[in-house]
Amino acid sequence: MELLKKLAEANAPSGSEENVRKIISEEAGKYADDITVDTLGNLIVRKKGPGKRIMLTAHMDEPGVIATVIDDKGFVYFSPLGSVKPGALHGSKMVFLDGSIGIAASKAEKYEKTSDLYIDPLKKNTVSLGDSAVFATCFEVCGSIISGKAISSRAGCYILLQTLKSIQSSNNDLYFVFTVQHLLGSRGAGIAASRINPGYAISIGAAPCDDVPGGAKLPLKIGEGPSVKIMDNTIICHPVIKRRIIEAAKAENIKIQYEISEKEGSDSGAIHLRGAGAVSGAISIPIRYYNTAFEIADLYDVNGAAAILKKIIAEGI
Amino acid sequence: MLRELIDLCGLAGISGFEYGISKHIQEIFGLHCEDTETDPAGNVIGIIGKGREKKILIEAHLDEIGLMVKSIDQNGFVSFVCVGGVNASVLPSAEVYIHGKERIYGVIGARPPHLQSEEESKNKYKIEDMYIDTGFSKDELEGLIQIGDPVSFACEPAALLGDKLSSKSIDNRAGVLCLINCMKRLKTKNTDCEIVFLAAVQEEVGLRGAKIGAYNINPDWAIIIDVTHAITPYTKDGDIAFELGSGAAVAVGPGMHPFITGKIMESAKNIPYSLEVTPGNSGTDAWAIQTTKSGIGCALVSIPLKYMHSQVETVCMSDINAVSDIICYAVEGGIC
Numbered sequence: 001m002e003l004l005k006k007l008a009e010a011n012a013p014s015g016s017e018e019n020v021r022k023i024i025s026e027e028a029g030k031y032a033d034d035i036t037v038d039t040l041g042n043l044i045v046r047k048k049g050p051g052k053r054i055m056l057t058a059h060m061d062e063p064g065v066i067a068t069v070i071d072d073k074g075f076v077y078f079s080p081l082g083s084v085k086p087g088a089l090h091g092s093k094m095v096f097l098d099g100s101i102g103i104a105a106s107k108a109e110k111y112e113k114t115s116d117l118y119i120d121p122l123k124k125n126t127v128s129l130g131d132s133a134v135f136a137t138c139f140e141v142c143g144s145i146i147s148g149k150a151i152s153s154r155a156g157c158y159i160l161l162q163t164l165k166s167i168q169s170s171n172n173d174l175y176f177v178f179t180v181q182h183l184l185g186s187r188g189a190g191i192a193a194s195r196i197n198p199g200y201a202i203s204i205g206a207a208p209c210d211d212v213p214g215g216a217k218l219p220l221k222i223g224e225g226p227s228v229k230i231m232d233n234t235i236i237c238h239p240v241i242k243r244r245i246i247e248a249a250k251a252e253n254i255k256i257q258y259e260i261s262e263k264e265g266s267d268s269g270a271i272h273l274r275g276a277g278a279v280s281g282a283i284s285i286p287i288r289y290y291n292t293a294f295e296i297a298d299l300y301d302v303n304g305a306a307a308i309l310k311k312i313i314a315e316g317i
Numbered sequence: 318m319l320r321e322l323i324d325l326c327g328l329a330g331i332s333g334f335e336y337g338i339s340k341h342i343q344e345i346f347g348l349h350c351e352d353t354e355t356d357p358a359g360n361v362i363g364i365i366g367k368g369r370e371k372k373i374l375i376e377a378h379l380d381e382i383g384l385m386v387k388s389i390d391q392n393g394f395v396s397f398v399c400v401g402g403v404n405a406s407v408l409p410s411a412e413v414y415i416h417g418k419e420r421i422y423g424v425i426g427a428r429p430p431h432l433q434s435e436e437e438s439k440n441k442y443k444i445e446d447m448y449i450d451t452g453f454s455k456d457e458l459e460g461l462i463q464i465g466d467p468v469s470f471a472c473e474p475a476a477l478l479g480d481k482l483s484s485k486s487i488d489n490r491a492g493v494l495c496l497i498n499c500m501k502r503l504k505t506k507n508t509d510c511e512i513v514f515l516a517a518v519q520e521e522v523g524l525r526g527a528k529i530g531a532y533n534i535n536p537d538w539a540i541i542i543d544v545t546h547a548i549t550p551y552t553k554d555g556d557i558a559f560e561l562g563s564g565a566a567v568a569v570g571p572g573m574h575p576f577i578t579g580k581i582m583e584s585a586k587n588i589p590y591s592l593e594v595t596p597g598n599s600g601t602d603a604w605a606i607q608t609t610k611s612g613i614g615c616a617l618v619s620i621p622l623k624y625m626h627s628q629v630e631t632v633c634m635s636d637i638n639a640v641s642d643i644i645c646y647a648v649e650g651g652i653c
Contacts, residue, residue, distance in 0.1 A: 015571025039574070039612035066570060068557060068594040077555065079596035081571060115555050129592045130569035181571055184597050191612035 003027065003161065004146070004302075005139040007154035013064025013132040014081045016097055017041050017180045020060040024157060024178050031164050032176075042192045043178040049170035054317060055198035055278070056163070056174065056309070057189050057267045058156030059182030059205070062149060063291045064134040065094070065104075065114070067127050074124030076102065079114055081132060082183025086111035088292040094119055095136035100126045102133065135293035144223065144299045151295040152206030152287045153182070155302050159204050159285075162306040163313060171316055179267055186234070186270035193274035200317045202241060203267040203282040204305060205229075206297075207259045208290035220286045223298035225255030226305035229282035232261040234269025240317065241281025248311035254304040259284050279317075283308060319634060321497065322474070322482055325490035329414060329469035331383030331400050332522040335359050342379055342493060342516050349500040350514065360530040363496075363514040365503055371510040371653030374536035374613075375499055375644065376527060376602055377492030377543065378520030381485065382626055384449075384468035386415060393455045394448035395423065397468055401521030405444050407627040412471040413449055417462030422471060423449040472628045480634045481561070487630040489520070491620050491637050492542040498641035503648060510537070510653040520602055527602035531609040537653055538577045538614050540644055541603040544632075545593055545619035557593060559621040561631070564589030564639040566619040572599050572607055574614030577652060581616050581643055584650040588643045593619060618644060 012020040021043050025035060034046040043060070063084040069077040089104040090111050096102070102121035111117060121127055139148035160176050167174070175196050180188035182205075193201065207227050209220035220227055228245045229237050249256040261284075272280035283305045288296040330338030336359060343361045346353045350363035361379065382401030389395050395415065399405075409427035414420050425447055430438065449468065451458065474484030496514045503512055513534050518526035520543075531539065545566045546558040559566050567581055567590050582590070595617070598604045603617040620640050623631040 013571075039614050040607070042612075066594055066596045068596070069555065079594070081596055130594050184571055187608050188612075191608050191610070195611035 001141060004154065004158045007157050008139045008148045008150050011095055011097060011134045012060055012062055013134050014061040014181045014183045016132055017060040020154070020157065021178065024161065027161050028164055028176070038192065038195060040188050040191060041180040042188045044192060044196070045164065045176040047164065047167055047170045047174040047176070049172045049174060051172035052200060052317065053173045053196065053198045054175070055177055055193065055196050055201040055271065056160055057177045057179050057201065057203040057271070058160045059153050059179045059188070059267060060157060061180055061182050062134055062153050063183060064132050065089070066132045067129055070127060070129065074121060076119040076121060076127050077115065078119060084291060086114050086117055089117055092293045093136040094133040096127055096131050096133045098126065101136060137293045145296060146299060147294055147296045149293050149295065151297050152285070152290055155206065155285045155297060156204035159302065159306040159309060163309045166310045167313065174313065182267060186265055186267045189267035190270040190274055193271040193278060197275050198278045200241070201268060201271045201278045201280040202309065202312070203271070204309065205266050205282055205284045206287045206290065207261055207284035208264070209286035209288055212288060220257055220259060222286045222288055222296065223300050225249070225257050226301045226308065227257040227259035227284045227286060229259045229266065229268065229284055232264050232266050232269060234265040235272055235280060237268065237281035238279045240279055244312050244317055245281065245283055245308055248308045252307045252311055254307060257286065318494070318637070319476065319482060322491060322494050325493055326474045326484040326486050329416065330380055331467045331469055332380040332519045333400065334416070334467040335380050335518045338379060339516070339518070345497055346500065346514065349497070349504050356529060356533055358526050358529045359518045360526050361516040362530070362534070363500060365500060365512045366508060367511055369509065369511040372513060372534070372536040373510045373648065373652055374513050374515055374531060374534055374539040375496060376515040376517055376530070376539060376541045376606065377496050378489045378518070378526065378602055379493050379516040380518050380521055381469070381488070382521050383470070384413065386462060386464050386466045386468060388464060389455055389458055391455055393453050393458055394450060395462070396445070396448055399444055400467070402626055404626050405442055408447055409442055411628060413468050414471045415449065415451065415462050415466055415468050417466045419461055421451050421462055423451040425449055470628045477631060481631055482634065483629045483631045485628045485630065487632045488544045488622060488625055491544060491622070491632050494637055495542045495641045495644070499645055502645050506649050508648055509651045512648065517602055524602050524605035528605045528609060531606040531613060535610055536613060539606050540577065541601055541606065541615060541617045542640060542644070543601040543617065543619050544622035544625060546625060547621035547623040549623050559591050561621050561623060562633040562635055563591055563621060564636060565643045566591050566593040566621060568593045568595045568599060568617035568619065570595035571597065572604055573616055577614050577616040580650070580652050581618065581647040584646040585643050586646055588639050588646065590639065590643060
């Protein structure tokens with residue numbers, strides 16, 4: 001839990017993932033046969049084996065904003081990095097990568113455009129054009145419920161690390177890839193797939209879930225198990241991967257849900273059409289208040305996904 | 318240099334139909350490079366320092382926005398589709414060339430104000446309601462032009478006061494001119510890397526040529542040259558735009574690699590430049606090149622341009638110099 005907290009509290013907007021990459025490198029170091037960082041900053045951790053080349057991914061980047069205009073009074077105007085909704089920003093405490101704090105606010109009645117908002121830095125004249133900021137939220141645990149920023153990305157990193165640590169020796173050639181720029185269209189996952197050229201790929205991501213009063217009628221609920229991705233905006237998942245996830249969940253006696261995300265893209269989507277193609281699929285953690293300062297998830301789903309992935313890796317695809 | 322830009326802008330090469338201009342550009346590249354090539358997409362490539370260990374790509378797209386013949390009606394009026402992001406508001410009264418069997422001059426007319434109802438006068442023109450008038454009837458056009466023929470703007474480039482040029486297709490012939498400026502200067506320098514110049518096709522229809530070009534060249538680093546918006550009475554607060562004459566705009570954001578971008582800024586010396594914040598897709602070839610193969614670190618240096626995607630795009634020559642210089646300084650200083 002300390003590791004998940006540490007990961008979730010690290011600040012890493014799309015394009016500036018080094019804080020998370022550093023934590024993961026340190027954690028993965030003694031379990032890896034080889035660690036590389038590629039041109040865009042993907043962290044590629046290899047566990048060698050004689051068999052199939054399997055790529056496992058989780059993204060490191062979280063929703064953020066980037067300073068575009070700083071006015072003469074020191075107020076910072078910004079654009080979103082990835083799909084951060086203006087409504088999720090108003091009233092949030094934000095932290096820039098140098099650690100300086102600001103409050104995102106707006107005088108508009110409705111926050112429809114990012115340009116309706118500004119950041120009021122507590123200390124003026126420390127922010128430069130192009131500096132990026134993320135939500136400044138502490139990680140909280142209450143029973144099996146976890147809450148904080150960036151859980152939709154760091155839960156996946158955590159699951160990959162747990163899986164890596166569980167492997168004694170691998171029959172397959174495993175690449176654990178911690179990707180960059182997922183929120184800008186899974187750009188990191190795509191180039192990593194070009195480098196690795198995997199036969200199989202499983203991505204650990206997150207699925208928005210709206211199991212709240214007045215929520216849309218999405219079937220996902222937190223605490224009802226991790227979800228096997230059926231399809232999203234960028235992929236229709238390969239039946240082999242779906243079947244293996246469902247079988248592994250059954251064997252481990254873990255409840256499972258089915259995810260169809262019409263609007264979201266995924267690393268699995270970016271991977272499956274690269275080069276000559278890969279058999280690709282994904283497991284997603286249901287997340288309430290997705291891409292906000294206060295995402296909520298259930299540890300049952302997180303630990304369940306880790307158990308499923310361990311099982312698949314131990315038995316092979 | 319003004320003469321060179323006028324010549325480049327005078328050439329017609331809309332996306333997908335660049336063969337006329339690409340031949341011309343390859344000839345110019347041939348004057349300054351050790352070797353030139355083209356690829357199946359029509360990209361033009363020039364190489365300096367072949368065989369050096371590391372490789373840097375300097376890229377600008379050579380295509381321009383334009384129109385394409387969609388159909389010819391009974392009276393010879395030619396309807397069209399857009400190729401690239403054409404601004405429908407600037408089409409009425411445009412002069413064009415249809416590149417058919419021959420080059421045919423035509424004009425895009427408009428409904429006279431006398432005939433417009435009050436409501437009509439408030440409405441914007443739509444592409445599907447506009448026609449090119451060549452003067453010929455349908456029968457006379459038979460065999461001269463056909464569906465699918467490219468259409469380019471016909472206006473003449475004209476110098477404005479104060480070292481400025483107004484023309485069609487300064488987006489991105491100004492970038493191509495920067496490539497030429499850079500190769501002229503870098504050919505005599507013994508830099509630490511092979512320098513590959515790429516004038517890419519089909520940027521305006523989705524960054525297509527650059528993707529193929531970068532794949533084949535597979536450089537260690539890439540510097541992309543394009544245009545960005547200049548401040549005019551039409552820009553608003555919050556628009557990312559730069560004063561004409563203020564120098565280069567160096568992009569920062571997740572699409573740009575901090576190492577090469579940093580090198581450019583460090584080696585700028587006294588060259589004026591501004592920061593351009595690009596939160597995601599810059600809309601330039603840099604976005605496509607960055608994720609080519611296993612990832613290519615990109616920098617984007619832009620020339621401020623007024624009235625982008627119109628027949629009167631306007632640029633300041635000193636900005637073209639600033640962009641060329643800032644890139645040369647970085648490459649001369651050693652990037653790889």
